[in-house]
Amino acid sequence: MMMDSMQTPSATRTSPEISTDIHTDILLLGGGIAGLYLLKLLSNLGYDCILIEKDQLGGGQTLQSQGIIHGGLKYALGGNLNAESDAIKEMPDRWRKLLAGGETVDLSNTKVIAKTQHMWSAGKFASKFTSFFASKLVRGRIDKLKKDQMPALFQAPQFTGSVYKLTDLVVDTPSLLNNLCQGVEQRILQGEATAFSSNETGTITSSNVTLSDGQSIQIHHQAVIFSAGAGNESLTNLAEIKDAPMQRRPLHMVMAKHNLPYPLYAHGLGTGSKPRITITSHATDDGKMVWYLGGEIAENGIDRDSESQIIEGKKELNALFPWVDFSNTEWATFFVDRAEPLQQGLIKPDCSYAHNERNVIVTWPTKLTLAPNLGDRVLALIEQQGVTQNTYSNELSRFPKASIATQKWESLFV
Numbered sequence: 001m002m003m004d005s006m007q008t009p010s011a012t013r014t015s016p017e018i019s020t021d022i023h024t025d026i027l028l029l030g031g032g033i034a035g036l037y038l039l040k041l042l043s044n045l046g047y048d049c050i051l052i053e054k055d056q057l058g059g060g061q062t063l064q065s066q067g068i069i070h071g072g073l074k075y076a077l078g079g080n081l082n083a084e085s086d087a088i089k090e091m092p093d094r095w096r097k098l099l100a101g102g103e104t105v106d107l108s109n110t111k112v113i114a115k116t117q118h119m120w121s122a123g124k125f126a127s128k129f130t131s132f133f134a135s136k137l138v139r140g141r142i143d144k145l146k147k148d149q150m151p152a153l154f155q156a157p158q159f160t161g162s163v164y165k166l167t168d169l170v171v172d173t174p175s176l177l178n179n180l181c182q183g184v185e186q187r188i189l190q191g192e193a194t195a196f197s198s199n200e201t202g203t204i205t206s207s208n209v210t211l212s213d214g215q216s217i218q219i220h221h222q223a224v225i226f227s228a229g230a231g232n233e234s235l236t237n238l239a240e241i242k243d244a245p246m247q248r249r250p251l252h253m254v255m256a257k258h259n260l261p262y263p264l265y266a267h268g269l270g271t272g273s274k275p276r277i278t279i280t281s282h283a284t285d286d287g288k289m290v291w292y293l294g295g296e297i298a299e300n301g302i303d304r305d306s307e308s309q310i311i312e313g314k315k316e317l318n319a320l321f322p323w324v325d326f327s328n329t330e331w332a333t334f335f336v337d338r339a340e341p342l343q344q345g346l347i348k349p350d351c352s353y354a355h356n357e358r359n360v361i362v363t364w365p366t367k368l369t370l371a372p373n374l375g376d377r378v379l380a381l382i383e384q385q386g387v388t389q390n391t392y393s394n395e396l397s398r399f400p401k402a403s404i405a406t407q408k409w410e411s412l413f414v
Ligand SMILES: Cc1cc2nc3c(=O)[nH]c(=O)nc-3n(C[C@H](O)[C@H](O)[C@H](O)COP(=O)(O)OP(=O)(O)OC[C@H]3O[C@@H](n4cnc5c(N)ncnc54)[C@H](O)[C@@H]3O)c2cc1C
Pocket: 029, 030, 031, 032, 033, 034, 035, 052, 053, 054, 055, 056, 057, 058, 059, 060, 061, 062, 063, 064, 065, 066, 067, 068, 069, 070, 191, 192, 193, 227, 228, 229, 230, 231, 232, 235, 251, 253, 294, 336, 337, 338, 363, 364, 365, 366, 367, 368, 369, 370
């Protein structure tokens, strides 16, 4: 971190017409769901913001996510109904409001690919979850379906288990990111912060950024938000932030690409207290469908190589749906880390995270679902810091812009 003793409050200055010095109220580093949601929220509230993305928007975890906006019921399986389930349970309704438009963050151009999510259990496992399905927590949030109401896949006579409908929804993540970029495209630059300058009190007053075309710019700001997912680790080191350690929880995701007429958005219950498998379905550019497999198979597959994980994926789908012919299915896998605030025992965090140290806010949404909740926390910290709203005459059109990444199923099947 560089020290700069000649600071004037950037909020009261305007930038020269064309200069490598840029002035903004809030600088965001990292353009996944956290950075883009916060950019949109804070810009709409009147703050001047600039976001720097190192690579491509959403290319970390966000476009790899299953897009499920869930109320946390899957964490309450096995009767363990605690505060964790409370923190997230308002989220599907909150998202429905955002998706309807008219909120500060208007998500009305985001595609919803499933308005409901399902949970199924093969007959022999159903009794294990009796207390879960009977609990107060699930009341009004889960409906047991009759055979003719079930997704087509489960209407086969061979399926003898139970299917439940959840109030959760699934969003198309590229359209979500597209929606969040609308109107702020010029403010999303591609580059990387290489150094921070601070004044004598430790406040970071400017960030040196190398843009992807090699230009170097100095961004003067009142507050900096680290929204770089796994990249927060190196940013906190660079800025000497002491109290925001990170953990990674790896996954080995499986993709099964086919022509089967079964779009499925469902958690399959097994014998454990986590879903044995979570399946979401995504249309591919070549007119097929990918079943994207998460849950236990992805968590337990981190020590398998891709070939062994594909064998496991085939075994799992054949065991779960023996009446379906998967012989014309193409397979691919990839590893991805969930980046989160460090928890004792490396367990899953309960809620979104925003840590304020000097004028830096380190964020991890911990779930796509919790982005609005993260927005509330960050906004409260920005107001607490006393960040003021200003208008600057920055000329941003000449700087390289970050584009939205593509999803793995468009790049990994060749
Ligand atoms: C496989 C998988 C499935 C998931 N499914 C779901 C789900 O269904 N529902 C749900 O609610 N949650 C889900 N999650 C969790 C959710 O995806 C993440 O919590 C969320 O996407 C994290 O967003 P983020 O913006 O913090 O990080 P990211 O999406 O990783 O974005 C960080 C961005 O910062 C950029 N960056 C990195 N370093 C720097 C730097 N130094 N400077 C500038 N930019 C930088 C990266 O290139 C990246 O674009 C899933 C996660 C995974 C991995």
